Amino acid sequence: MKKNQARLRVRYAETDQMGVVYYANYLVWMEVGRVEYCKAFDFDYRNMEIEDGVMLAVAEARCRYSFPARFDDEVVVETWVSEATTRMVTFAYEMKLAADGRKLAAGETRHVFCGRDLKPCRMPEKYREKFGLKPAAAKPAPAE
Amino acid sequence: MKKNQARLRVRYAETDQMGVVYYANYLVWMEVGRVEYCKAFDFDYRNMEIEDGVMLAVAEARCRYSFPARFDDEVVVETWVSEATTRMVTFAYEMKLAADGRKLAAGETRHVFCGRDLKPCRMPEKYREKFGLKPAAAKPAPAE
Amino acid sequence: MKKNQARLRVRYAETDQMGVVYYANYLVWMEVGRVEYCKAFDFDYRNMEIEDGVMLAVAEARCRYSFPARFDDEVVVETWVSEATTRMVTFAYEMKLAADGRKLAAGETRHVFCGRDLKPCRMPEKYREKFGLKPAAAKPAPAE
């Protein structure tokens, strides 16, 4: 299973009055991890949106918080694909302090491929191998 | 089970280039629902932080996305407590379009009571009845 | 000069570790004020984007901070148009605590009309009167 590590620095904007990072921001960090994962394995998400008109709409997101990140901490977001089909992809994440590896949070996001109209569609052929999927059969399924 | 409905209007800031609300913002809306729930049932979260030095740290958050909210939509956040102990509270949420009741998303957040040092603690006595919990016994448990 | 008052409640997400609202969020509140101003005076910004393909791109924003807003404060955002031409509109804002009228911040945002390609354009004819502008002359200027 291929994993990728993205690094980011906690912004003051991301803290709240509890003195730690506000919980919704971990989902933003997951996005950072996801985007860098896709790049690292040569899946250009920006181009898929522009050239293919295909987007990944989030169907579910989940985060378990272990230890609070604080302003100016360097955070490592480890990202991998835990499941993929032609219809959806699930990314998994583990967020750790860069300084000592302390686990901050872990989570998953499940995404469905969709067109510009936000209706579900299949993953464009050319991206399938990136996700360990076989190319579509020569004869398309009749139901499509 | 007591429920509360909070209403909010989708901000332009909350949309992303897909033309819909960015997924992390639903967790911010859950916070809006949670704060208004607490107020509606006379549990003043702001005061608990200031007077009792007790905060609710998020231990887990989860959201399932059904239909995308868009700029200027009016959204209803229905909130209720799905579980409560002296150590933790789980809030559940359903987010719907105010216009036609269409379900946008549903989720849960699980919180643990903690002190200013962010170490777990028990829910202050005076708030227990609000969450349907019995007051603590006269003689405190020795292990505390 | 027509003014409009929008009201909002400070979200926990909007605070930072200084215990007050993070400074960039006042610009989000200006957006809330601006959107409600436009609605109040029957200028439907959402429709202008969808029907006319015309957007207001921000050219400049400025905020002077007087007193810090805190979590759960109710804030009044007073908004008015301080200048308008067929090319641009300047909105001005004053943000106050609803409880006692204490001034929190004041600012301005200057916007230019632009098409979906983000190139500058003129305000659609039908909206001009809303901004106190005369309708265009019958014969359009040759340079357009």
Next chain:
Amino acid sequence: MKKNQARLRVRYAETDQMGVVYYANYLVWMEVGRVEYCKAFDFDYRNMEIEDGVMLAVAEARCRYSFPARFDDEVVVETWVSEATTRMVTFAYEMKLAADGRKLAAGETRHVFCGRDLKPCRMPEKYREKFGLKPAAAKPAPAE
């Protein structure tokens, strides 16, 4: 005049439905530039908050937008101190595309030193030289 360059990658979360970066996020990037500037010149902001109990409260922020940043763009935030006294510091910023140096935006933020009570105070002695200020005279001014 010392300048520092911070680099960041535009997040999907930072875009809005116009397909470009939402205007308030440039103020977050200014914060990123400011924090890295302070580090580069050995002024540890995090420590000043923790050890000295002194914070920099924003008094004014201003941004002029030239060209829209988009998702995944790499942005350079050039930061310098344009003015400093024992009471306040003004930072200036220029934001450019890393790819071709195209200017995105420019701005300033003016900050006042304040204590944990958010009341104005003087810059702690030990930081003065960092900002090109002379150390305080041996005899403190009587009015203080």
